[in-house]
Amino acid sequence: MLLTAVPIADHAAALSVVGAAGAVCAFGGVACLRGWIPRGRSWAAMLLSAVGVIVVADLVTGDATATGLVFFLVPPLVAAAQLPSRAAWFTAGVSLVGLAVVVTMLLPLDRALVDGVNVAAFVVLVTWLVSRGQDRTDSLVAELQRQAAIDPLTGLVTRRVLDEALRSALEGTAAACGNALVIVDIDKFKSVNDTWGHPVGDAAITHVGRVLARACGPDAVVSRLGGDELAALLPGRSPAEAAAVAEHVVVDVRAAPLVLGDGREVPLTVSVGAAHSPVNAADLEGLYRAADEALYRAKRAGRDRAVLNDGDNSDDDGSADDGPVAPAAALPAQRAFRDAGSSLTGRRNR
Incomplete structure (x- = not known):
């Protein structure tokens, strides 16, 4: 079923909101292209701000149709993909509050309940699915990192x-x-x-x-x-x-x-x-x-x-004391042979 947007009451205000949102998006895009990588707090600030922009844009344009309400899915979706589960659910909660504000102010009560519940269900479902998938991915990455860091035979590091x-x-x-x-x-x-x-x-x-x-x-x-x-x-x-x-x-x-x-x-x-x-x-x-x-x-x-290794790698006669050696009880005392300037190559004879 296709829904048409409610006519815009104030074109100037609507254009201002849309223009400001577009400018913010353009600025963020240019910053990312120049190497800026958002971190946890940056993502949280941007997503919460995005909810506020969506609320203002819907209220200014009077748009409480599916076209306007569907944008409330975006902040929880991005949060679930980029932030820990707790932050994703917090963002989803803020998005649901914004959704409730828009539908109660722009729609009759009966329609506000129907549309609000439908969109809210999608917000919760998307947040749960993406967060669950992200948690599994994080667990897999952590396990792979552990396997790469620990030798499976000895338990020592690699x-x-x-x-x-x-x-x-x-x-x-x-x-x-x-x-x-x-x-x-x-x-x-x-x-x-x-x-x-x-x-x-x-x-x-x-x-x-x-x-x-x-x-x-x-x-x-x-x-x-x-x-x-x-x-x-x-x-x-x-x-x-x-x-x-x-x-x-x-x-x-x-x-x-x-x-x-x-x-x-x-x-x-x-x-x-x-x-x-x-x-x-x-x-x-x-x-x-x-x-x-x-x-x-x-x-x-x-x-x-x-x-x-005492730092002296050469002797004319090819032998010398080369630092401390294990106690004599191990083997008959003998002096360690030295390489006359040669470097160790290939595999040692074991």
Whole structure:
């Protein structure tokens, strides 16, 4: 059924209202094109103002037909799509109040009740549907973000989260206090998989991750880099403190074998490389490289030990003490081999 608009009583007033509304819309459009993005309070202010403009426009034009009343759907619709549910329902309530003002002032009581209830039902329905869909979308996005941030096997954060934390630590005020990066690699992990099976290998990674998290303390950011390689950011730690944590990890893993469901024990050892900022590097890539070099030296020195990168990567004879090493009880004391200026490329021999 088509309804015709009530004749305009005052063309000048109507044109003024419509012109003002058009100007506001044009201003908002230009602002958005120039990069302005409305936030929560901005959206709320605009939508509540929009309800007021709709009320004034309908009253000035005397238009209480479907053409004029349908605009009361717009503010709740936009609010439901852009704002939390509570704000959307508040906007819907304000819109319903405006609707009631227009129909009671411009229509007979019987028609005001019929038209008002019909439009109000649409306002409520639209707000509920869009808010519900938006809530589901927000939940899905939150779950995807959680999955992207948490490693499903170990429960540790992912490499992306660790990198973000490292950048923040290296670029923020914490950089002046110093930060350490520790990289942990399970020794002969392929043998663990071949001997015990991949499920036990997964359990071993999770087990070492827990040991690493306990050793590093609550202020550390502990991550699974990939495969059997783990890492931890130690904010505000000195080189000596980083070396102590690295050695602590080696000792704790050695002392706590993985216990299987049938009571059998899987002995594990790890090699750990540690580097410090700003001693070894002041940037993310450089700090990773320094820690990786220290880990490589721990592997070449016989595994089951920790090496702190002391910043000296070359010796004529190819060997030297390279920072603190895990206690001698782990393996016979031996000096960590050094790369004579070569950088670590490819995958380490595990």
